[in-house]
Amino acid sequence: MASANVSTSRRGFLRTSAAASAALPLASAWANDPTQPGEVRRYATLGRTGYKISDVSFGTASLRPGQEDLVHHALDRGINYFDTAESYTGGNSEIALGRALKGKRDQVVITSKIMQEPDSSAEWLMEMLEGSLRRLQMDYVDIYMNHAVNDLAVVRNPEWHAFMDRAKEQGKIRFSGMSGHAGHLVDCLEYAFEEDLVDAVLVAHNFGQDPKFFERVTRSMDWVATQQDLPRALAKGRAKGVGVTVMKTLRGGRLNDMRPFEKDGATYAQAALRWVLSNPDVDGAVITMNSIEKIDEFLGASGWEKLAYGDMDLLERYAHLNKETYCNNVCNDCAGACPYGVPIQEVLRTRMYAVDYQDVDFARREYAMLATNAEACLSCDGQPCANACTQGIAIDRFCGPTHTLLA
Secondary structure (H helix, E strand, O other): OOOOOHHHHHHHHHHHHHHHHHHOOOOOOHHOOOOOOOOOOOOEEEEEEEEEEEEEEEEOOOOOOOOOOHHHHHHHHOOOOOEEOHHHHHHHHHHHHHHOOOOOOHEEEEEEEEEOOOOHHHHHHHHHHHHHHHHHOOOEEEEEOOOOOOOOHHHHHHHHHHHHHHHHHHOEEEEEEEEEEEOHHHHHHHHHHHHOOOOOOOOOOOOOOOOOHHHHOOOOHHHHHHOOOHHHHHHHHHOOOOOOEOOOOOOOOHHHHHHOOOOOOOOHHHHHHHHOOOOOOOEEEEOOHHHHHHHHHHHOOOOOOOOOOHHHHHHHHHHHHHOOOOOOOOOOOOOOOOOOOOHHHHHHHHHHHHOOOOHHHHHHHHHHOOOOHHHHHHHOOOOOOOOOOOOOOOHHHHHHHHHHHHO
16 A cells, blocks of 8 residues: 555665665764754564554644644655554544545554553444544544553453454454553563564653663663563564554653753754664654654654764763653552552653643643542652652652642
8 A cells, every 4th residue: 555655756765875874874964964854764664564654753642733734744754654542632633633634545554542441342442443533534544552551451351352353344444553651561562462462562662661771871780670571572572573663762751951962963852762763673663743843853863773973972861860750661660659559650651741741731631541640649758659669769759749730
């Protein structure tokens, strides 16, 4: 299909750049020159789906009607993969995306997602899918994902599988998928891979979740071993032909923190994206794009399959500056620390959306979906969770204020 292909002119560029890639130094003009417009320089095959997707792709978590020009700009720059969900901006993300892509359906690959419960019915799931299709003004989505999975019971739900079979038979879905970013993600991924339940996944992954990064920084940090088995799980999925896209690549997205340290047009965001794109088990990075400037900046990492000169300096400095505030949501070491059942890592995830991403509306919607919020933290002395984070985050200082901000 057309969405899996690259235009003739761009294909020619890719052939030329691929031939020269072995000779590329650690930095190049098109990576670091801010006067050069960003564009897609590599399309990767998304596992067994066969789709050729832009290695840096458009996340629509903050997209709203009136921002269709962002989608058009992304298309002009070669982006052909758009990731959305029925919950993004209260459904407005799908509406805006559908409007922007009117008449261009055959040029793009579309993923949407639905968050379900272990007992969600096939009928309800079909209603949710059909609602997404109406908002998108499309007959089908290329990939439909079981969203924000963090419970094996959700992955095992037989109604999801019955729904997926029916939706595929009706031509409303081409491929199945799963997304996740929390503490039980690896368990859910491994089950899905073993049972052959997914064709593609979207997972939280960044340099700070990769033991190789910290091995390069220091070899004396024993807690590195607790950085989970996500890289191993992704390799397992890749071996089974599952397409892998990643999110949360900026590790909190604090771009402003790093501006004083960025040189020659190279940015922290580009360095963080190049880190994940250098992983051979990753097909593409999905990142929220909410301005033309950011689209062009992020695309400065496209085509790279290794770090550029200066990237490690930026990543190491960022890790140092933010080590006391960034929650590694797939760590899960704090699980069970709160006697009131507050899901600490989920509360800190919503704080990240509000404080780091500066998207308070999105953070409030995510916070409202928590079965248990952090209200109990307002009257707690903080002792039960004070030392629960093995990576040194002062949990007791953040959960209460997060409730005050988002409740």
